[in-house]
Amino acid sequence: MSNMTDNFVITFLQRFDEHPFEVTLHGKTYLIGNGTPAFRVRLKEDISAKELLTSTSLALGEAYMKGDLEIEGDLFEALDHFLGQMGKFSTDHKKLKKLIFSSQSKKNQEKEVTSHYDIGNEFYSLWLDDTMSYSCGYFKNEEDTLYDAQCNKVERILKKLDLKKDMTLLDIGCGWGYLLIRAAKEYGVRGVGITLSKEQKKKFDERIEEEGLTGMVSAELMDYRDLESWGKTFDRVVSVGMLEHVGREHYDLFVKNVEAVLNPGGLCLLHFISALKEHPGDPWIKKYIFPGGVIPSLREMINILSEHRFYTLDVESLRRHYYKTLRHWDKNFNDHRSKIEESMGTEFVRMWDLYLNACAATFHNGIIDLHQILVSKGVNNQLPMTRWY
Structure with missing residues (x-):
């Protein structure tokens, strides 16, 4: 040696x-x-x-x-x-300019988002839990399963939003819709989810019908940039794991669109992968996993929210919960490795295994974090005086 x-x-x-x-x-x-x-x-x-x-x-x-x-x-x-x-x-x-700083046009961002999320619902169902939640779970107890953690996460978000019957809730980047379905069933709210993924909308529409929530919950194929001209407003807005796809130069535009659809005094919860400082992103992740993806820093998001008179009510880090979530995902992925390899090929399987493990390692090392920020549009004096969760 x-x-x-x-x-x-x-x-x-x-x-x-x-x-x-x-x-x-x-x-x-x-x-x-x-x-x-x-x-x-x-x-x-x-x-x-x-x-x-x-x-x-x-x-x-x-x-x-x-x-x-x-x-x-x-x-x-x-x-x-x-x-x-x-x-x-x-x-x-x-x-690497074209790779790292890709176009933020609607057309290109739709292409980038769908390249990841439209791989196929069957693929994701092999290694996600039954809620089909593709974001950080919340492990209340050491023995919690991945399904438990995802249910806990949604419960935590809904409680932070202080929902009441007949409130309206918008989910920006709604995924396969579990959060809105649970909000409608448990709190009696009326919800709309927007996504750019046709595969996700298809699955969400099926779930709405299965759960008997037609008329209570709906899914729309929509870019967040069209919210301001949409003409609808909501009592609550939530966005889980979508901000990472917006791009640094458009964070202000994103917040402006949230502001446009949120009623005065309304609450917004942003759940996103974050960084300590601003960084353009990792070239390998951008080329193979999340084209155009950029991780916001916590400080820049709070600064932008403040410029739009959003009052920060609560900030919570779930970094270690995401590390644990990823470890569960990778185990599930490798439990179905041969089936995935059969349909997607060896290089794809090695790529995704590397992605899931690398993300777990970077969360574990604190290179990236996960934050939930709860804000109100203007002053809200009607909320409980203590952390109600």
Whole structure:
């Protein structure tokens, strides 16, 4: 074993020395860092210097997808040790400009969103829980299942919104509709959900009919930018896991549209993946998982909300809950791995397994967070004096 080499890949990887690991390349094994290796990497061939320097994330991610890079042992454990050092990644923003800063036009954003969410309802149903919730759960108890956690999350959101019978609720980015269905059944509210995904709307429409909620709940194919001209207003607005698709230059526009449809004194809850500071995003995630996705910082969202006279009532971090949610998703995904691989191919399966584990690792390391912000449009003096949840 050695740590001396003139090979660029090995030299480049030596910057990631906080946790020792082994790399095997061309029959030689190299130790990165000092101590007992936390994980082992096998490289079937070199990765070019140009690729690593243009985007470390893309270079390593694509090598893993293609099977040119293998991790011995637990993928999550390896990523959990490695991705805490993402600050050392190289990213050439000029060369990756079109990928990192993609068009924010309606047409392009619809294309980007549907590329992820219209993979197929059958695919998502294999590894999500029965609520079909594709966002962070809330684990009240150690023994909670994924289904329990997703029901807990929705219950928590609905309680924060302080719903009353016959109130109206808009869900921006409603997914497969579980939150609105539960709001209608438990609180007697009338709800509308908007989405850009035809697959999600189709499933949501089926659920509305199955639950006997026709006339109480409806789903619309709509861009959030059309809310202001829609002519409808609501007592409550919620958005779960959609803000990440808006794009940094449009956060103000998003809030402006929320303001337009929310009644005075009304409450809005935003549930979104967040970051400590503003960052353009990861190239691999943007290319293969969430085209155009950008993670807002908590501080910029609160600042923008304040500019529109939204009063911040409550802020909660669910970072560790998302880590746990992702671990459940990945287990479910791998329980159905052979079936998914049969229909989607080996590279797709390796890509999604990497995505789910990498996200779990970045939440675990605090590189990204999950926040719920509750705000009121103007002053609301009618709410309970204490945290009512």
